[in-house]
Amino acid sequence: CLLLPRRPRGRQPRTVVIQGAPGIGKTTLARRVMCEWARNKFYAHKPWCAFYFRCQEMNRMAEQSFSELIQHKWPGSQDLVSKIMSKPDRLLLLLDGFEDFTPALIDRSEDLSEDWRQKLPGSVLLSSLLSKRMLPEATLLIMIRSTSWQTCEPLLQSPSLVTLKGFNATEKIKYFRAYFGYTKEGDDVLSFAMENTIIFSMCQVPVVCWMVCSCLKQQMERGHKLTQACPNATSVFVRYLSSLLPIRAENFSRKTHRQQLEGLCRLAADGVWHRKCVFGKKDLERAKMDQMGVATFLGVNILRRIAAEKDRYAFTLLIFQDFFAALFYVLCFPQRLKNFHVLNHANIQRLVAGSCGSKHSLSHMGLFLFGLLNRACAPIVEHSFRCRVSFGNKRKLLKVIPQLQKSSLRPLCIRSFWSQGSCSPVELNMMLEISCVCLVQCGNHWLHATTELLECGWRCLFSLPCRAPESNKLLRWWQDLCSVFAVNDKLEVLTLTTSVLQPPFLKALAAALKHPQCKLQKLLLRRVNRTGLNKDLIGVLTGNKHLRYLEIQHVEVEWKAMKLLCTALRSPRCRLQCLRLEDCLATPRVWTYLGNNLRGNRYLKTLMLRKNSLENRGLYYLSGGQLERLLIENCNLTELTCESLASCLRQSKMLTHLSLAENALKDEGAKHIWKALQHLRCPLQRLVLRKCDLTFDCCQDMISALRKNKTLKSLDLSFNSLKDDGVTLLCEALKNPDCTVQILELENCLFTSSCYQAMASMLCENQHLRHLDLRKNAIRVHSILTLCDAFPSQKKREIIFSWDPQPHPSNPTARYVPQRNQ
Template structure:
């Protein structure tokens, strides 16, 4: 296959490059389905609570304990860049090589939904299948006699035009019958035609609810991306040199957010592409990339740098045209662009060759050129750029204005605009803004930040100064900008912040980063996903959860590294008097960091819960010292920690110190 942005004639072997993805069986829940590019570490986080059943690609159509009959329809869902299409292509390759499904399927057809948008207005099932069959004659008679031996792959349901999402009958039931393409596809999905055949449909979660209305009893499988081991495997496969692979692995592991983001295969590919070019230039630049926006910006900058032995790449002449093309396409859910679309936005095909794939399509006897961004997430990235560049973010339609974008988005992580808005926040980071201006001469408007702050303030006013609905989504946006002063201003309009269902490693990182900026927040409640408090704990803590100046971070699955941010919060927020850290794996390193904050003269904490935090006798040495120095702490809860006799003796030493004010030790 040809790699994205490959040199002319350069190809990679799919079998050698492909890295196995983590798949789990999931129950369909459209309201819970979220479009999360940063949905990292989910498999590890869920091990703490709800754990879906893992599944292998070989058993997608096999029965199990919940389903005694083999499923006829499998929905493969995953956020942007998670590897859905790559998995579909690998499935086809393995089937063709006789390594997969040969005992189950004799025929396999692959339909690219993106290309289907450009197909004829009307066609028959025979026409549709002929377009994806390598020979001149489709074996219709064989298919009709044994439809149960047919597997039809629909790749990218979310990329279909809206007309495809809810077609109305009468349905197509005969091979030769010509019907509108949307109706024909609906007939196949609803099993009105060939009900015994098997379907594999890939989609982003944002379109899951629409798809769910068309299906009966599908098996839902979610792609969780790369595990840590698989990320290392991908590095070794991407870089042919073992030395380079090791160098890149060490570099990425040293940057925890960067390594975490590599859980998303598309982001992993972008990072490897950038680092490969840096290695070819002689060194790895120690350029921090803590956010997805930073990674994509680094990739954009790398496109502008000439590869060794190649001529200098021509700088795009019309960035506003490219960005407005992306934004208009996003609003109209359009991902394929014709030359007339480019001309409409003042673009020439040559000018955008670094960013757009050129594809030749056959339509009747005509040969038409069309263009698409190398991945939908890149279209969303450039759409965000449209709203931040000077002179951008304006136009006749509501989708062309920043106000229209934010109104439609509305803090909703299920919005098709969610990733675009995250990119928008990230592009306002001063360091990234400086890179864009210095290397590309693209100027970011200084007024967008103020517009965002005013919008957040209006949201706070409409919600009574309480941030609950969409709170995690707003935190994710604020994390992308990576500027504490801006985040403090944004959150200063809220008195109560409630963030629920924190399930992933990246979400913990996001919440930890934003929590330290909640200096004016009276109540900050962070709650881990898929966990419920025990009866004793809830009765003891619920009364304090909504009291003034409380932070509840019970069962949020964060590790010891997050305690550094918490220690900072203890010294910065003078209103904070209660903190619940129960059921988090703090360990000795985390406890040491936390005690540094507790011993600070500015700390005003009165009550802290450390139940089930994995503490041992060693941690009691720091706690004992803290008890002797902190004059405000009156209640300490240490239930379900293996302190032992030696730990208790150390605690008693602290209790005997004259400055200790502790009244309750549980």
């Protein structure tokens, strides 16, 4: 799918950019493409000749031509190279390691070259390829980091951008399960990781996820308690990286080890501030790193040598550079007049601002610095790296951050400082006490900002060991905070995200939500720990008569939690009207139990299930007595389950809305649904079969259903390959005066202007249709105008369309803006 056209009947993109965070898997993907190409499995119908280049290969001392670059891949094959270059449209060039290429790119067109035989400097050669000045017919597959997109985008011609996002929450959970197994140890590790927001977020990168699992397993094998061995996210990296060093560091004296570590940290810090990730000989000299130190760090894979370069190095992972850059400002150096390297005011401002977003180049360094300054983390650093820690910069941070907070930065900007535990309980007392009072007393204008601020502080304190008096004081503050639900009747929605609340605090929150004056209507639980779905929190469903909506998203739902939920749903005191479960990890037994327990609730009208692995259990939900709206989307339903699903659909009495979107029902499965529509007992008004792998072959059954069904008013068939023949058949069915469909969505159904006459004829005869969505189909402008004219002017009807013709040579950027015609 990397090289598919961006629109129906569009052209295959000649430049595809794959962007992602460092370590997300771009190089792995590039190498896999090469392997698949070698096995003739990557676009086998394309007679491509593929080459994989590290961009640094073009940065040689001597100038070289592109043909010479290919000859380096196949030495002594001059005739073969000439044959390849005679058909440039068959070239597939994979360009990787963009960040290792240090010279600046050339953006002046007159400095570029189109001659692939001409010897050129590396920067000119690479820029000529990227801009398509050289080999415009070739296909480029470019791997870059997200931060490099702005650098290369101006050179690229009509690039197609693909983003590698790494592991989502469910995939992280599955990885931990695969690594540790379904054991008590695995449960403990997964709970620990999910409760630490930063650790779990970093596990989005597969290699970091492996590092975290490896480190946590090592600590458990040594008999350490995870909450003590790794009090914050930074301590996990301290444990992992320090475990690499003793292998070679045993040959160092204590003084030599400290000097080499200081040099490595200085190198990293200099690179971070100057946005530099490739280091040469002069950089090493400035950092006072000798060959012995470089060899040591190369040997333990903290540093790596740049391909095709003798004296150029980079950190193996960019996150290693961020960590050692932060360590530079924490280590104590007794031989200096000031025994630590001081952060100036400007650097602190850059760090704090950078910690607001994960895409910022300084975000990880800021997180690591705040984590290293945690009192609980300091002993781990000293023991692991055999160096003393200085808190000189912490005092300066505590002084400068409040000034930044008052001036221009939002409360969110200091989240990383608190969430890493850099403040002690004493340092947080004033902030929390004032914020609690503010939240209870404040108007709605300040409510959001105050809760953002509190979220960081509460998470920090919940992760710190507290003596009984401190714990009791914290609980009293929490109870004061929760009392806002009883005194502020404007609070109707509560979202708990990545919650780490312990049972006493959950109990206090649940008690506040059950207060007779609490007017909460919506409760959203996102990425909460599985233990958060306990008796107290689920009891809110029966204890709050105003609650109408419950959403559980990205949560591992255990058997015990589902039993509690179903018990609450069966209670006559539960007034819940809508239940949404999205991307939840649960066993087949759990999903079956939920389906079997829906019949007892007379208030529940809407059930939304998305991104859950239900497989053949969809029929249980159609049997749910009073349901009016049922969405089972992207839940791995297949054609094998459709017959039983259709049977249950026939028996339903109340259903008005059914969505089976993003399930691979295919034509065979959809036939059972269409047949069921002919004999329904329920007043079904809307059916969504969006992206269900349907084709022309199911259209005859669909037409029969539309002719016999008298209740259906809305039909969504978008993103199915109906094409011209299928849409023409559909239009014939819609001419039937008994057809009641009022809304028809055909977005991206791969049809063209060839069927517009049938569609225009249908629009003239159909008296019911008032909304037609034709977006992302290859329809010409004159066809669109004909369709618009077909709508009677006296009726309120609308067509939504988008038109994206081939650009005119005189204006290559011309593009019709999607619009609505009424």
